[in-house]
Amino acid sequence: MLFNKVLIANRGEIAVRIIHACRTLGISTVTVYSTADKDAVHTMMGDEAYEIGPPSPLESYLCIEKIIEVAKKSGADAIHPGYGFLAENPNFASACAANKIAFIGPSAEAILLMGNKVESRKKMVSVGVPLIPGMKDEGKSLAEFVKAADEAGYPVLIKAAAGGGGKGMRVVNEPADLETAVEGAKREAKSAFGDDTVYLEKYIVDPRHIEFQVMADSHGNVVHVFERECSIQRRHQKIVEETPSTAVTDELRIEMGKAAVEVTKAADYVGAGTIEFLLDKSGKFYFLEMNTRIQVEHPVTEEVTGVDLVAEQIRIASGYELSDHFKNLTQRGHSIECRIYAEDASNNFMPSIGKILLYREPTGPGVRVDSGVRQGSEVGIDYDPIMAKLVVWGEDRETACARMIKALKEYKILGLRHSVKYLSDIIAHPKFVSGETYTDFIERNFSDWDDGASELLETAVGAAAIAGANYRPAGNQSGAGDASVFDPWRETGNWQIGESVK
Template identity: 50%
Template sequence: MKKILVANRGEIAIRVMTTARKMGIKTVAVYSTIDRNAPHVRFADEAILIGEAPSNQSYLKGDKIIEVAKSLNVDGIHPGYGFLSENADFAELCEQNDIIFIGPKSKAIKVMGSKLAAKEAVKAYDIPMVPGIDEAITDVKKAKDIANKIGFPILIKASAGGGGKGMRVVEKEKDLESQMNRAISEATSAFGDGSVFIEKYVSSPRHIEIQVMADSHGNVLHFFERECSIQRRHQKVVEEAPSSVLTPELRNQMGEAAIKVAKSCDYLGAGTVEFLLDENLNFYFLEMNTRLQVEHPVTELISGVDLVELQIRVARGEKLNIKQEDLKINGHALELRVYAEDPLNDFLPSVGHLSVYKLPVGKGIRVDNGYEEGMDIPIYYDPMLSKLITYGNTREEAIMLMKQAISNYKVEGVATTLPFGKYVCEHDAFISGNFDTHFVKNYYAPENLKADMESDAKVAALIAVKHYLKDQKLLRVPKI
């Protein structure tokens, strides 16, 4: 593999290109009109304009991307995450054009892309599942019978869903019909597929995921877990590795279960198996993400591997040169997704101009970044600016470094999730490790964050005044 096209933008495009460059592989960037001057375009060896700003006219145009890849003699395409990364048709298109898709085969993407098909695939592997029905349902009467059998509260979920869309918690039977209709409507609108199913609602779950990597020689490894329970609108904001609640025995059990899930669909490459963990430490299979995850850096830091490099190696047919017993957890890593979102206004996107944009640096601090000072934040794409990752020997050290890095990350022109990250890191529930996916609902209120921000601003102002008075005093000292 001598040349890779990265079918993505922003920080993940640069992340993939960095590893490709390290491996001596040339890179091709694709970009939309609004991304013409974006950092990922300049970082690549070659860059090609593929369309207008809306993603359905550029980054989602699989045919156009294949055409560019063929014209430039590209050997492989890395999709990053989002856009075409879990598009089975695009993976198949790559296969048909003799271009290596740096990800799983299209069949595995199809199977795991449907929550119902995924449940069916792993049935034979004795993997714990949340009680419920594993078939699409539209009949309200049947839904009520199932719900009463497994007990309220229940969760209605879109089969083709993700990101919290097409998902409804139903506490009482009288609300089931209206919530079911809403879930079907939302799923149809978001995914073009209104299939929904019902399962028991796990009331205080933690969201734990296991990183796996599979080669074409029958080897599948797991690279331990990531704790992803700090979420807003069912989407992750803060992640860490390892989890503070898993015992070595439970970690091993979940790792083995994740490997079985990968084997159930003849998986290839990097993937993530997601589980719910209840308050009694029982775990249940949730879904499999057939791509590299946003939060992959925390796994890289605790396991000492480059997951993108392994992706590329197994995509070109190489055998994994690591054994499971060789992998050990070293230290602790924390990641904050730095979104251009306003945590004081329900995390709504904050579009604007980055008049100031300075990144933190230092030992144990990593920033996977896609923007620079002077750029505008486009409305067309996910509003993530970067990922701020810290690594320490202990969880306490990683949290301390995160707070320090947040303080040294300077952004003006847009609101970001940086203050929310600081709020999380200073909260007793997070520090103690005693939290679940309801952290935001249970502990977060915009007015609390506002009070914290105003307090920080007062402290900063007092320090500035103190320095000013000290400087004035020094200036008045007469020269001898």
């Protein structure tokens, strides 16, 4: 039996996405909201909505007690955590279980295992999934470094344990340079972090971030739903994702997919999960981590396979076996997602706050928008600044790119800064077009990005002046509205539904 009522412990676009899945399955929805989200899209969209506290996430969306209390009060039999907030919190999964509420996600044990880097890596080694070769601990003597470098294979990377920002980091291409590099990295680490601990790992040339979607039911069925490439990142956060990856061949897909399924089985995993790998230029791949939640970028997988991953998560949590679609999966065409953030791409991706004064989503064949905002929405300081995800599908990558650029140009969000033009320039960039998408794509190609405003400045100024000359603020009219706007209600005369007025 499917659940009757699902509580959605999240906000924004993912809360809206989960409501869509519940409605498709005929399940009623309960939303929770902080006082900052009183008028938010997700708050207004669910069948029931409960306020759970002030804007600060710790006192609302992260407050386990309050959410469990609403679930009991509203009679919800399951909770979907979305992504972020409580999605990968084992205590929340346990609290749900203790209160006999189904948690739409994996067990607390699986979350705990995958949340622990050391334990999860040990587990991966035991099932033969490759990790980035290198030292387990700090290197003490030069001999240790030489041995580790030989085992990992050159080039290798010397990294500061306290590291960050490239300080205390050295790439070594051949054995002769190892000693100098270790010494240099230690000195740099000492002066930058006050700690000269360095270690060695294999240097991955032109790495790509490739992840595999997996789905597992409680009856022992595990499948992978192909890959997503998420190499385009800024501030270590993905902004463009696509599937299939231009770097994954049919053979590699089989091999990586098999590894992803192994990882899932080894973790006794149930639900939707994502196995993240780093893929190097030669086609070797290394396990990074497993995300035990639905991912932001799940729609691209849905677009090329035709499945509804969120609905399937709910079915699996209700105890169903994987649907038949998952037994004969194929990839059809190509899909790309762009994350639409409220941020200033020309100023170090500084988040932008404000009210969306005008909002218009793109349309047309192969265009999908998963959004959590509308015209009039306020984007505040309390939460992640993602407003929406623009997803396109095309019969091939070229078509998908063309549709994405077209859709981005049509996307109108006025009132705050956003990344739409930046994203459009990424998709149009020759290196993106040719599929040379490595994790340093943004640093390599967009460090001196120019938004192209100078060419269009006069057109923009002209439009601003036209708006100023014609602008009539709402509610500032005397009499019965603006006579220049056609209003059909003024044309109808006296009438009454169903009969004529006597």
